[in-house]
Amino acid sequence: MMEKTETDHVKTVTNIVMIGASAGGLNTFCELVANLEADRSTAYIFVPHLSSEQSGEYLVHRISRCTSIPCSLAEDGKLLAGGEIIIAIPDYHVLVKPGLISLSHGATENGWRPAIDVAFRSAAVGYREKTTGIILSGLLRDGTSGMAAIQAWGGATIVQSPDEAEYRDMPQSVLDALRVDRVLPVREIGRALADLRQEPRERLPIPEGVFQEARLSEKNATTVEDVKKLGMQSDLTCPDCGGILWEIRDGGIERYRCYTGHSFTMPDLDEHQNGKLELALWSSLRMMEEKKNLLMKMKAQESRRKGQVFSTGTLDMRLGELEQHMAQLRTVLKLNPEDGHSGTGG
Structure with missing residues (x-):
């Protein structure tokens, strides 16, 4: 039997499922994958909020106890493989490109690295309408802008029911900003993923702002000229570095970004x-x-x-x-x- 080549891996993955979570999200994700029948054409990428002191190996161990789906940590240049779960690692943003994972030590977004918005935007650019975004339990609003990017590129969006979530902020924030495809209890999300794969999705025109911002996330530092293309200069300064903040509007979502790369929703x-x-x-x-x-x-x-x-x-x-x-x-x-x-x- 011939070994798989890198090209085989790239061809295998035609769909990406991005899952973002924060407070209360690990147990919720475990429940999700326990009820998930993995699709061999789909890579599943889990982006929880992690502090730099947390252990990625613990997450792999914890999640592997809940599912038979293979789990591994994100690595720079790691090839995507269908039917597998890749887990973000502490202190690095996860960037999804066609066929592989890239890691970035760029500025925090919404105070986090890894940030859900960064990962979701990159997947939207790399896989367009073949991307599905899922937001689970968590505080504040990280993930809302990323879900908007996935939707703008024609992808599907699923939100855990806020009434069921241990912390409802993140699911509710998405619902306040977007009309999503599904709002479900966690135990029903696996079935919904299978249903959505069968539904034809339209490839939408490229949203220039999302494309530009996703490309900026690949840099460890950006310039004033980079950020000027995304929005208007505000009268606020970045609480992390003191730089001027630019106001960016994604539909009804108002965010702020400095030229160093720090980015915040208004609540963050x-x-x-x-x-x-x-x-x-x-x-x-x-x-x-x-x-x-x-x-x-x-x-x-x-x-x-x-x-x-x-x-x-x-x-x-x-x-x-x-x-x-x-x-x-x-x-x-x-x-x-x-x-x-x-x-x-x-």
Whole structure:
């Protein structure tokens, strides 16, 4: 029997199923594949939100216990094979190209790498109407723009029923933005995939914006000129790098992208700004604590000196003003008045 060649692998995979999930998504994905009869012409690519410290090997082990479908981790240049599951790895974006997987260490999108939007856009460009996107349980809105890209290129879209999802944000976000092909309990998604494969799908004209943004994701860094083609300059700055954000509109989906490559939906941008603001407030409180300690040392020293540079009264006034500012910061940070510089943000 002859061995398969690289060309055979490329020909084998004619359909791509992209599955994105975040909080609560691993158990949900396991339930999905437990009820899935793998199609030999289809590659299944799972993109969960992973921190850089998580183990990809654990995911393979966990998922392999739920299904007999072969599972493996994404590798740069890995050939796609029909009837197999490929799992994204921590700290790398997954890019789907005809016949193979590519990995990128580009900027985070919606705070994640791997990001669901990045992977879904690349699959939409590479496999067009032969792509199916599935969004499972998760927080915030990563995946919505990617599902819009798949739909714009003629692909199919399936969303886990938000009422069933452990965390409904991601499924509901897609439903708020798009009219999807199916909204289903997880146990019914496998059957729906088989049905959708039998339905003819129209190859739609190439959406230039999606194509350009998918190509930008292949770069580890982009330029101002690259991003200018995608949208209009906003009056906001990137919370991750401080660069100017450009506003991009995908139908009813409003997003922001900087020329470094960071990208955010509006809720994700709000979440990131909150985090940066809290960090700045904690930093301010720490600096005020240090200033207070310095003023108290100056007061103790001046009280022992003749020919004082500062009167102790002036130092007392400055200490009083500083204590007022510190009390206000503690209120904003929801600290008890007696708390020092301790808590979740310290």
